[in-house]
Amino acid sequence: MLEQRRVLATEIPGPRSRELQARTAAAVAAGVGVGLPVHVTEGAGGILRDADGNQLIDLGSGIAVTGVGNGNPRVVEAVTEQVRRFTHTCFMVTPYEPYVAVCERLNALTPGDHEKRSALFNSGAEAVENAVKVARVATGRPAVVVFEHAYHGRTNLTMAMTARSMPYKHGFGPFAPEVYRVPMAYPYRWPGGPEACAADALRVVTDAITTQVGAENTAAVVIEPIQGEGGFVVPPEGFLPGLADWCREHGVLLVADEVQTGFCRTGDWFACDHEGVVPDLVTTAKGIAGGMPLAALTGRAEVMDAVHRGGLGGTYGGNPVACAAALAAMESMAEDDLAGRARDLGKILGDRLSLLARRYPQVGDVRGRGAMMAMELVSDPDTREPDAALAAAVSRGCHERGVVTLTCGTYGNVFRFLPPLAIGEDLLHEAMDVLEESLAAALS
CATH class of the missing domain: 3.40.640.10 (Type I PLP-dependent aspartate aminotransferase-like (Major domain))
Incomplete structure (x- = not known):
């Protein structure tokens, strides 16, 4: 079992992932977009390990696919x-x-x-x-x-x-x-x-x-x-x-x-x-x-x-x-009662995101259910003007700090959280700490 902890062995993406990304650009059609150009070699629970030995906390589950976890026995x-x-x-x-x-x-x-x-x-x-x-x-x-x-x-x-x-x-x-x-x-x-x-x-x-x-x-x-x-x-x-x-x-x-x-x-x-x-x-x-x-x-x-x-x-x-x-x-x-597990994870996500909303007016809305939660970022809480640039900046900060995040929304200003239902609560809390650090840095 892959050790369930975040590891930053190199910058992200590291040298091996950058080499592989150069091959990707030469071989794969340009229309196939990539959100985070790290090349994964192993995954389990709430962790993805890349070609450089970095271990990233996964808040995306391959867009809600690996709910039972990579490598589920x-x-x-x-x-x-x-x-x-x-x-x-x-x-x-x-x-x-x-x-x-x-x-x-x-x-x-x-x-x-x-x-x-x-x-x-x-x-x-x-x-x-x-x-x-x-x-x-x-x-x-x-x-x-x-x-x-x-x-x-x-x-x-x-x-x-x-x-x-x-x-x-x-x-x-x-x-x-x-x-x-x-x-x-x-x-x-x-x-x-x-x-x-x-x-x-x-x-x-x-x-x-x-x-x-x-x-x-x-x-x-x-x-x-x-x-x-x-x-x-x-x-x-x-x-x-x-x-x-x-x-x-x-x-x-x-x-x-x-x-x-x-x-x-x-x-x-x-x-x-x-x-x-x-x-x-x-x-x-x-x-x-x-x-x-x-x-x-x-x-x-x-x-x-x-x-x-x-x-x-x-x-x-x-x-x-x-x-x-x-x-x-x-x-x-x-x-494994993963429906119940999703409710438990949703409580953690909801509490942490609601706390961010109270601290930062740019978090205009927190919504979702279970382990399918989101926060919508705005430049002005009164006009509710979507802030896609802020969402992109926060996402980049999370990636650099070893957390896989996804954005979405018609205006590109929504963070979506889709952790594997197999993720440990300690990892989820750590990922939310990184999210807050990245949001604070983007707003500073």
């Missing part, structure tokens, strides 16, 4: 055994039990006790795109409604569904049609503030769908229960249940994009569980398989089964090695 054992047996047949050619077992597990775990079906894919974008395919077939309607600040992927259709232009959409159009965007219930930036958002957002959103799209034309409303790349925006209590009721009343399918929020990240198995919301379709990926590439679409049996035979699938979707990893990862989540 159950995952390692399951993957090793499956590789020994076979690595691929394509489920559509000759099926295998691990794919079926993952679908059974997802059908049992996702919200609602109705009969369900699942299909497996490679990435969150694939899962979202297939959710739209299924919704259109099942309803016979063309339109898809998404939200401001949303992020759903990098395929042509999911770029159309994603809100932010740079870097995700710029220059890549034209995009798929029949995608319509409505306001997001964003309490911190809602006109009139959080109380007005709680009172008005559902009416504003449903009126926009009714008048600009037409409920009778709408196949699905697709929403992240807590937005990810858009800034960890948490809608006010009651918004998601109200949206689910409206969809049900008008025959519109509610699709919960749980790609980033799923698998214990927010303190429940799924973020929808917090308010008892039962979507018609749920997309999952990221944390599902302990770092192996896997995604899924799970939904009501009658909706999923509306698609003709052969209409869903893909050569690598539900790869047996990834399925073995997913079964082991989900076992770890249940046996």
Whole structure:
């Protein structure tokens, strides 16, 4: 097991990482961006070790992927055994039990006790795109409604569904049609503030769908229960249940994009569980398989089964090695109560970030749930002017001091915290100490 402590053996990035980054620049397409150019050689728990022997505290989990921790023993054992047996047949050619077992597990775990079906894919974008395919077939309607600040992927259709232009959409159009965007219930930036958002957002959103799209034309409303790349925006209590009721009343399918929020990240198995919301379709990926590439679409049996035979699938979707990893990862989540662990980590993060907000007016908002927390940085707390430059400076300071951090948000001014659920509390506190040191330095 990699020792769980921060080590600064060289400057960051060190000489070996800089050599490897030179090779990267010569071999890898320039469009593949890198946030912190250290080249990792080992990872476990809450630590990543780089090619220079530096050990960095990981507050990103590969964007919410390694929730059970790199090198999770159950995952390692399951993957090793499956590789020994076979690595691929394509489920559509000759099926295998691990794919079926993952679908059974997802059908049992996702919200609602109705009969369900699942299909497996490679990435969150694939899962979202297939959710739209299924919704259109099942309803016979063309339109898809998404939200401001949303992020759903990098395929042509999911770029159309994603809100932010740079870097995700710029220059890549034209995009798929029949995608319509409505306001997001964003309490911190809602006109009139959080109380007005709680009172008005559902009416504003449903009126926009009714008048600009037409409920009778709408196949699905697709929403992240807590937005990810858009800034960890948490809608006010009651918004998601109200949206689910409206969809049900008008025959519109509610699709919960749980790609980033799923698998214990927010303190429940799924973020929808917090308010008892039962979507018609749920997309999952990221944390599902302990770092192996896997995604899924799970939904009501009658909706999923509306698609003709052969209409869903893909050569690598539900790869047996990834399925073995997913079964082991989900076992770890249940046996180690990682949902409870996420709530404990969220308490630490929330307390430490709230303290920063009291000390520094530039911390305009602290929000999130479980081990999915964020702080939004502003240049003026009264005008709430986003301060992307400050966020970048604080992130650089964290990197130089040996902590892996991620920024996000439509305006690039939000820090998101996604530590592995396996991280030690002492490491998390140390990382937050580094964050405060970096924030203070950036403001000095």
